[in-house]
Amino acid sequence: xxxxxxQPARKNATLKDVAEAxxxxxxxxxxxxxxxxxxxxxxxxxxxxxxxxxxYQPNPHARSLSLGRSETxxxxxxxxxxxxxxHLAAAVEHAAAEFGLGLVLCPTLSRTDRELDYLGxxxxxxxxxLLFVTNNGDDPALARALQGATxxxxxxxDIDGTVAPTxxxxxxxxxxxxxxxxxxxxxxxxxYVGGPAGLSSSRNRVGGFHRAIAEAGSGITIAAELSGEYxxxxxxxxxxxxxxxxNRPTAVFAASDAIVLxxxxxxKQRDVKVGTDISVVAFDDVGPLELFDPPLTAIRQPVAxxxxxxxxxxxxxxxxxxxEPVTELLPVELIIRNSVKPxxx
Amino acid sequence: xxxxxxQPARKNATLKDVAEAxxxxxxxxxxxxxxxxxxxxxxxxxxxxxxxxxxYQPNPHARSLSLGRSETxxxxxxxxxxxxxxHLAAAVEHAAAEFGLGLVLCPTLSRTDRELDYLGxxxxxxxxxLLFVTNNGDDPALARALQGATxxxxxxxDIDGTVAPTxxxxxxxxxxxxxxxxxxxxxxxxxYVGGPAGLSSSRNRVGGFHRAIAEAGSGITIAAELSGEYxxxxxxxxxxxxxxxxNRPTAVFAASDAIVLxxxxxxKQRDVKVGTDISVVAFDDVGPLELFDPPLTAIRQPVAxxxxxxxxxxxxxxxxxxxEPVTELLPVELIIRNSVKPxxx
DNA sequence: CTGAAAGCGCTTACAG
DNA sequence: CTGAAAGCGCTTACAG
Numbered sequence: 001x002x003x004x005x006x007q008p009a010r011k012n013a014t015l016k017d018v019a020e021a022x023x024x025x026x027x028x029x030x031x032x033x034x035x036x037x038x039x040x041x042x043x044x045x046x047x048x049x050x051x052x053x054x055x056y057q058p059n060p061h062a063r064s065l066s067l068g069r070s071e072t073x074x075x076x077x078x079x080x081x082x083x084x085x086x087h088l089a090a091a092v093e094h095a096a097a098e099f100g101l102g103l104v105l106c107p108t109l110s111r112t113d114r115e116l117d118y119l120g121x122x123x124x125x126x127x128x129x130l131l132f133v134t135n136n137g138d139d140p141a142l143a144r145a146l147q148g149a150t151x152x153x154x155x156x157x158d159i160d161g162t163v164a165p166t167x168x169x170x171x172x173x174x175x176x177x178x179x180x181x182x183x184x185x186x187x188x189x190x191x192y193v194g195g196p197a198g199l200s201s202s203r204n205r206v207g208g209f210h211r212a213i214a215e216a217g218s219g220i221t222i223a224a225e226l227s228g229e230y231x232x233x234x235x236x237x238x239x240x241x242x243x244x245x246x247n248r249p250t251a252v253f254a255a256s257d258a259i260v261l262x263x264x265x266x267x268k269q270r271d272v273k274v275g276t277d278i279s280v281v282a283f284d285d286v287g288p289l290e291l292f293d294p295p296l297t298a299i300r301q302p303v304a305x306x307x308x309x310x311x312x313x314x315x316x317x318x319x320x321x322x323x324e325p326v327t328e329l330l331p332v333e334l335i336i337r338n339s340v341k342p343x344x345x
Numbered sequence: 346x347x348x349x350x351x352q353p354a355r356k357n358a359t360l361k362d363v364a365e366a367x368x369x370x371x372x373x374x375x376x377x378x379x380x381x382x383x384x385x386x387x388x389x390x391x392x393x394x395x396x397x398x399x400x401y402q403p404n405p406h407a408r409s410l411s412l413g414r415s416e417t418x419x420x421x422x423x424x425x426x427x428x429x430x431x432h433l434a435a436a437v438e439h440a441a442a443e444f445g446l447g448l449v450l451c452p453t454l455s456r457t458d459r460e461l462d463y464l465g466x467x468x469x470x471x472x473x474x475l476l477f478v479t480n481n482g483d484d485p486a487l488a489r490a491l492q493g494a495t496x497x498x499x500x501x502x503d504i505d506g507t508v509a510p511t512x513x514x515x516x517x518x519x520x521x522x523x524x525x526x527x528x529x530x531x532x533x534x535x536x537y538v539g540g541p542a543g544l545s546s547s548r549n550r551v552g553g554f555h556r557a558i559a560e561a562g563s564g565i566t567i568a569a570e571l572s573g574e575y576x577x578x579x580x581x582x583x584x585x586x587x588x589x590x591x592n593r594p595t596a597v598f599a600a601s602d603a604i605v606l607x608x609x610x611x612x613k614q615r616d617v618k619v620g621t622d623i624s625v626v627a628f629d630d631v632g633p634l635e636l637f638d639p640p641l642t643a644i645r646q647p648v649a650x651x652x653x654x655x656x657x658x659x660x661x662x663x664x665x666x667x668x669e670p671v672t673e674l675l676p677v678e679l680i681i682r683n684s685v686k687p688x689x690x
Numbered sequence: 691c692t693g694a695a696a697g698c699g700c701t702t703a704c705a706g
Numbered sequence: 707c708t709g710a711a712a713g714c715g716c717t718t719a720c721a722g
Binding site: 086102124 | 402403404405406407409410417424425426427428430431432434435438439447449450452465466468469470471577609610613632633635636638639
């Protein structure tokens, strides 16, 4: 009567059941399972047999309560449906699983209240650590909440006034390479469409843009230097503004794939041919940019490497091996396709 | 000496601390926090004040251990970097959060061992339920593992020999609409490039393809009917085969965005113009298909609705309100863009 | 080396 | 209505 569908719905076996089954104490079995204390072969065989027979599975909640940690980390991102974050999540999960860590998804829609909420879960030890990517790095409330928190590693962007290990792509170099590529193709009238002005990733991308221009000497003009969100909507707006310019740029460097998607939409609509009418270099390279019209040249972020490093640093943090706060810059790469051609005016 | 960085590192306050602080028992405070037993205003004020003063946060592990559930569900998907699953994850997380459920990410790379592993975590009550999308529905080991499991809801595809609530898009109707659209444009020589032959989503898409053709009467020929993975690689291979045909089809219906991406790559490479040389309809519509060359017509899956329904059904399951196992079909939609034109031969 | 026992921080049946 | 106490299932310092 307590059974269901033929098989007896016995409640899960506990460590105690296992111990009793093989005439040992729970302490010994627990130690065997964790510390790998050396036990005579005969004993371990007996334990293994009992575990198999009872189908024993350790209760993770009991373990977490006792240990004070959960062997789980969280990944805080603005939007998991964004391909860049989806790729990052895949990389992070992969690395985390390798180290026996579970991953909980913490999408924020860039709302500070949700970010604070996840920080609260960390404080509550719901997760052992938080991999954090935010667009609100300039929000003092965030910085304040981060003060107490250990076991946070920032990805992509730092948070003003906070020291925490930070993993990022070398955005400055990316901006430089992109712009340099445009310059090399002969462009002299450029536009930059960036992300939020407050974000360091964004600042660094413009920084690289300016460095390349400075390096190229005189004769280069910046037709527009826009900032906004890393979003298609921002890309659309930027494209409108650029097309409305009396003296249009012949090339544009856009600081994210999403921005480029938006720009492409209005270019297509206005029949502006990418490559021939206006050259473009994107940044991220997570979408299927090779299938666009034309295939888009882009700076590729080292997403997989970033995910892995973030997890590794987190592990060190959790183990208390925390070195002084560092920020690591991972190398980007210019992927040349077909959206940059020499200007024809 | 126990402090760190200026602020005293007091250990987290517990329910006991709160109770003592306001001269009540832990039982009362716990009840107040959970059952909302009615207490005099003065009392609740005292409790609230104590909670605020001590910055009390309930320990989720203790709660989970005591309750035997974790208020967390898992989302099992082949690959989170795939935009379709990324969108699904966003939808699921959104709905889950609304009901106070956390979401842990369980990517499998379609490996059965990983799928079984996650099922193990469910058995261990690590998560309260599992939203499960698999490409291995024909694997008997999976079906066996699923026997005991309650609190599993399948998404997209059922698993042979298993009864579990299943949420899916109306793939048959999708296949029908796509094919019908091709037929309406005048195509008489069609190809179908599908997913794994063993998957019901795949079978249903071909099913709709055939229904539309049957309905159109005679004079329609099926130049190719391929199956494989829902992947770009499969799309590439399929495109190669189709282009090698003596008598090429004038239109193709491909059963996923990913497949189409692969096909586009080889079409581009061989200078086969989509729309004019070969018409195509995709399935999923999660990528930025409107930005492709040309913008792609596709069947759109109701991803957001599926995520939400899956969570709702899961909630019912968890509460034990489980109705008899159902499979729900959510409506798809034909999004007409520019990749289908009349054949010119 | 091994075990009895305390402790992790909740929830809730059981008494008062 | 309220509280003392048992229980959830682990881990591990402390004794033997």
